[in-house]
Amino acid sequence: MNMHAKPELFATHHILQDGKEIHFRNDTKPNQKLVNGKWCDMYADANVAKWASRINQKPVICNTEKTELSPIYPRNGVIGAWQGD
Numbered sequence: 001m002n003m004h005a006k007p008e009l010f011a012t013h014h015i016l017q018d019g020k021e022i023h024f025r026n027d028t029k030p031n032q033k034l035v036n037g038k039w040c041d042m043y044a045d046a047n048v049a050k051w052a053s054r055i056n057q058k059p060v061i062c063n064t065e066k067t068e069l070s071p072i073y074p075r076n077g078v079i080g081a082w083q084g085d
Contacts, residue, residue: 007034013052016059023055024048 011023011034023034024042031046032039042048053060 007037007039010039011055013048014055014059015052015062017062018064021059024052026052 008023010025012026013024015022015024025032025034025039026048028039028041030044031042031048033042034040051060
């Protein structure tokens, strides 16, 4: 019988980003990230162990929600001038 293990079972670290759990592997060089059920290589200096929590610990929470820009913004081409001045 050929059994397939879930890729999440091979994760060593994880984070919670915008309410979704993201899995990583620190046991490979370069580190890997689980994307759509497949392990993908990350950049060479990713060092997941520094910023993600181990799989057996509470995940680090990262929010990437966008915020609206302030209605007051710098005028183009005028140094030190702001809209509404």
